[in-house]
Amino acid sequence: MEKIIVIKCGGSMIDDLSDKFFMDIKQMxxxxxKPIIVHGGGPxxxxxxxxxxxxxxxxxxxxxxxxxxxxVVEMVLSGSITNxxxxxxxxxxxxxxxxxxxxxxxxxxxxxxFENLGxxxxxxxxxxxxxxxxxxxxxxxxxxxxxxxxxxxEYYNVNADSAAAAIAVAMSAxxxxxxxxxxxxxxxxxxxxxxxxxxxxxxxxxGVITGGMIPKVLAALKSLEGGMNxxxxxxxxxxxxKKGQFIGTTILKEQKVVSFG
Ligand SMILES: Nc1ncnc2c1ncn2[C@@H]1O[C@H](COP(=O)(O)OP(=O)(O)O)[C@@H](O)[C@H]1O
Ligand SMILES: CC(=O)N[C@@H](CCC(=O)OP(=O)(O)O)C(=O)O
Numbered sequence: 001m002e003k004i005i006v007i008k009c010g011g012s013m014i015d016d017l018s019d020k021f022f023m024d025i026k027q028m029x030x031x032x033x034k035p036i037i038v039h040g041g042g043p044x045x046x047x048x049x050x051x052x053x054x055x056x057x058x059x060x061x062x063x064x065x066x067x068x069x070x071x072v073v074e075m076v077l078s079g080s081i082t083n084x085x086x087x088x089x090x091x092x093x094x095x096x097x098x099x100x101x102x103x104x105x106x107x108x109x110x111x112x113x114f115e116n117l118g119x120x121x122x123x124x125x126x127x128x129x130x131x132x133x134x135x136x137x138x139x140x141x142x143x144x145x146x147x148x149x150x151x152x153x154e155y156y157n158v159n160a161d162s163a164a165a166a167i168a169v170a171m172s173a174x175x176x177x178x179x180x181x182x183x184x185x186x187x188x189x190x191x192x193x194x195x196x197x198x199x200x201x202x203x204x205x206x207g208v209i210t211g212g213m214i215p216k217v218l219a220a221l222k223s224l225e226g227g228m229n230x231x232x233x234x235x236x237x238x239x240x241x242k243k244g245q246f247i248g249t250t251i252l253k254e255q256k257v258v259s260f261g
Contacts, residue, residue, distance in 0.1 A: 004173040008164035011040040012181035020239040022092040040160030061215040065119040077144040096140040102148035109147035121156025126170035161219035169226030179236040184249030
């Protein structure tokens, strides 16, 4: 099996990705890893909506998506950000191919809660074969989290963290990295190096994890439940790894205590 690594690039630092970030991706490929990039773009969507004077609101970290908002979401994610990222990768000599999740049913979804959230999608299926084919050609897929319904009649806005988690699980990836604008989960301004599933829930309840970090850690937990073993939150503003180790917060599966006798 290929050593697939899913890298979710958050919109929070997509314009500030360091040279080292791209060089690290190249290095991963040279070390035999097959990266798949899934990107977000929340802040850029906010800016264009504001310029167009279109109101939008977040409910539990998810953008309520009317058809009008959806047009802007697609324009920014698939029209602008995917292409920019692919061009940057080419500048560093990395062969990448930009795709939206609705290409060839790459990400299929259904409405999460149409009444309250409109066109927000929950992933149901990933076109695994398509991604495997692209990876076998040594291309890095750069995916925007727009999904399509099973009957292709509807398209959906999927939170990029959940899209990345669904892809990592479907591809049986070795690792998923949530690349964001902070060096990991912070508590009292210090990075927490490792945290268990239960501790994550406590950190949310205590109000340590808030805002955009909530959908990220929930997606991280979902990927652990889906069978992933290595889940990390790392910064895109600094090198991804040092001395062969990724730098950031590792979210660990709860260890089951087995008692004998
Ligand atoms: N405990 C925490 N540790 C680190 N960041 C946190 C925490 N709680 C909330 N955050 C916020 O989460 C943000 C990252 O989420 P978000 O802005 O959605 O990023 P992205 O666009 O990369 O997905 C950080 O910039 C920070 O403001
Ligand atoms: C449903 C939903 O909220 N979709 C997100 C998709 C982009 C995203 O997730 O971007 P970040 O990674 O920068 O947060 C949105 O509309 O902002």
